[in-house]
Amino acid sequence: MLDIQVLRNDLAGVAARLETRGYRLDTARFGQMESARKDIQTRTQELQAKRNTTSRQIGQAKARGEDVAAIMAEVAGLGEELKALEGQLEQIQQELQTFLAVIPNMPHASVPVGRTEAENAEIRRIGNPPVLDFEVRDHVSVGEHLGGLDFETATRISGARFSLLKGPMARLHRALVQFMLDLHTGQHGYTEVYVPYLVNAESMHGTGQLPKFEEDLFVVSAGSGDTERMHSGEGVAPEGMEGRAVHSSGKSQPRFYLIPTAEVPVTNLVRDSIVPLETLPLKYVAHTPCFRSEAGSYGRDTRGMIRQHQFDKVELVQIVHPEQSYSALEQLLTHAETVLQELDLPYRVVKLCTGDMGFSAALTYDIEVWLPAQNTYREISSCSNFETFQSRRMHARFRNAQGKPELPHTLNGSGLAVGRTLVALLENYQQADGSVVIPEVLRPYMGNLERIRKS
RNA sequence: GGAGAGGUGGCAGAGAGGUCGAAUGCGGCAGACUCGAAAUCUGUUGUACGGAUUUCUCCGUACCGUGGGUUCGAAUCCCACCCUCUCCGCCA
Numbered sequence: 001m002l003d004i005q006v007l008r009n010d011l012a013g014v015a016a017r018l019e020t021r022g023y024r025l026d027t028a029r030f031g032q033m034e035s036a037r038k039d040i041q042t043r044t045q046e047l048q049a050k051r052n053t054t055s056r057q058i059g060q061a062k063a064r065g066e067d068v069a070a071i072m073a074e075v076a077g078l079g080e081e082l083k084a085l086e087g088q089l090e091q092i093q094q095e096l097q098t099f100l101a102v103i104p105n106m107p108h109a110s111v112p113v114g115r116t117e118a119e120n121a122e123i124r125r126i127g128n129p130p131v132l133d134f135e136v137r138d139h140v141s142v143g144e145h146l147g148g149l150d151f152e153t154a155t156r157i158s159g160a161r162f163s164l165l166k167g168p169m170a171r172l173h174r175a176l177v178q179f180m181l182d183l184h185t186g187q188h189g190y191t192e193v194y195v196p197y198l199v200n201a202e203s204m205h206g207t208g209q210l211p212k213f214e215e216d217l218f219v220v221s222a223g224s225g226d227t228e229r230m231h232s233g234e235g236v237a238p239e240g241m242e243g244r245a246v247h248s249s250g251k252s253q254p255r256f257y258l259i260p261t262a263e264v265p266v267t268n269l270v271r272d273s274i275v276p277l278e279t280l281p282l283k284y285v286a287h288t289p290c291f292r293s294e295a296g297s298y299g300r301d302t303r304g305m306i307r308q309h310q311f312d313k314v315e316l317v318q319i320v321h322p323e324q325s326y327s328a329l330e331q332l333l334t335h336a337e338t339v340l341q342e343l344d345l346p347y348r349v350v351k352l353c354t355g356d357m358g359f360s361a362a363l364t365y366d367i368e369v370w371l372p373a374q375n376t377y378r379e380i381s382s383c384s385n386f387e388t389f390q391s392r393r394m395h396a397r398f399r400n401a402q403g404k405p406e407l408p409h410t411l412n413g414s415g416l417a418v419g420r421t422l423v424a425l426l427e428n429y430q431q432a433d434g435s436v437v438i439p440e441v442l443r444p445y446m447g448n449l450e451r452i453r454k455s
Numbered sequence: 456g457g458a459g460a461g462g463u464g465g466c467a468g469a470g471a472g473g474u475c476g477a478a479u480g481c482g483g484c485a486g487a488c489u490c491g492a493a494a495u496c497u498g499u500u501g502u503a504c505g506g507a508u509u510u511c512u513c514c515g516u517a518c519c520g521u522g523g524g525u526u527c528g529a530a531u532c533c534c535a536c537c538c539u540c541u542c543c544g545c546c547a
Contacts, residue, residue, distance in 0.1 A: 037505095038505085041516085045505070045516045046515085055526095056473075058527055059472095060474065063474085274502090
């Protein structure tokens with residue numbers, strides 16, 4: 001969420017900046033809502049002040065044993081009027097809130113302006129694509145040949161966009177997770193956390209997945225929860241009823257969202273709290289499955305495990321002092337890159353252009369790994385600085401040197417997407433005979449296995 | 456699923472329609488005492504929004520789990536909901 005003060009002070013400037021991301025800010029509407037809000041709020045508060053002082057007088061008069069009929073008459077109709085005004089104020093503030101909640105973050109000044117990923121800026125390339133002097137297979141072919149990858153059975157169990165790993169392949173997947181966690185906790189100073197995979201609407205709102213991107217998420221409710229009302233959209237849930245699916249009987253069922261990334265539960269660790277200055281930077285790493293509906297990407301990456309409804313990821317999250325956030329982003333990026341370097345996988349780093357960035361990000365670097373079968377680089381990590389966009393939504397603050405609450409900057413990045421790393425290993429480490437060599441650093445996690453062969 | 460207890464400031468814990476943003480204690484901060492420290496004493500100490508001021512603040516409003524109701528006035532009364540804890544049952 002953007003700072004409403006910035007909108008008030010420089011509406012045209014904000015609109016121009018957001019234009020570069022392809023977002024048209026309705027400045028006229030904002031102006032109308034703001035002036036209405038100002039008017040209603042002023043009148044409401046004046047009336048509340050009057051009520052408070054009068055009520056106090058009544059109390060004092062009664063204590064003195066005086067007759068209060070005269071004062072009572074004075075505030076006779078005040079209640080109704082006040083109630084109406086308070087209602088209006090509530091409504092306009094809700095409208096403003098809704099308006100603000102769907103505005104994307106402002107791109108950092110250094111972000112290249114562009115519409116599509118074609119205009120992203122390549123920062124560096126590390127490593128050389130392997131020379132494979134035989135017919136290159138894609139990861140599906142490699143994995144199925146080894147008997148470790150079984151999409152047919154996964155489809156029977158669940159459906160499209162799920163995968164099943166077996167034997168050494170499943171272990172390799174686990175080895176990657178272990179390796180990444182050990183690296184980030186041991187070498188990079190992150191604290192490992194285990195977090196819920198089902199979260200409430202407030203958490204989703206905090207990191208920016210809601211209210212705009214509900215269709216990308218899986219929604220879960222217990223037992224016979226009525227899903228009818230769940231997608232009724234716009235309507236703001238009554239306070240205290242958020243995250244509830246209203247059952248036809250009038251009873252409510254708890255309603256959860258499956259996390260699309262560990263960013264959600266981990267960043268929300270600090271929601272609605274004020275952390276002491278000296279605890280910054282907070283650095284967390286978590287391994288979780290991620291669940292995405294992939295609505296709107298129907299024809300893309302249908303083969304293999306590139307794009308799945310469920311995949312594992314090791315996620316890095318940092319909560320930092322605003323002055324340190326951009327150097328922290330560079331560090332976080334190198335932390336993710338280290339994984340690829342240790343695995344000796346060729347990759348490149350790109351800085352996303354304004355049009356390709358996610359809703360909440362101010363600046364994003366993508367790391368793309370080389371996939372021989374696709375003869376191209378594919379995203380394997382995304383590292384972003386959200387500045388105060390998420391902390392404002394989450395009401396996450398730290399106490400600054402002056403003792404005042406201040407919004408920290410939040411960052412996160414994949415370190416890395418496990419499924420895609422597995423894909424990259426299978427493709428880059430495949431051998432002419434169909435076997436796959438296991439990178440040195442993973443062998444301790446594989447019982448010193450050096451190569452996966454057809455069983 | 457059954458039975459019960461409870462949600463108040465950083466923490467503990469009063470408060471039972473009126474001057475309560477909330478006693479008291481602890482903790483934190485500042486000062487006094489001290490060579491320094493401890494102890495003691497004094498003062499101070501929530502968050503958000505709006506307005507004024509423009510870096511020193513000041514004023515107003517809201518907030519005692521959440522939402523609604525009663526009332527001139529609600530932390531306090533009424534209703535609904537959420538959450539936490541204890542015991543039993545079930546379960547990994």
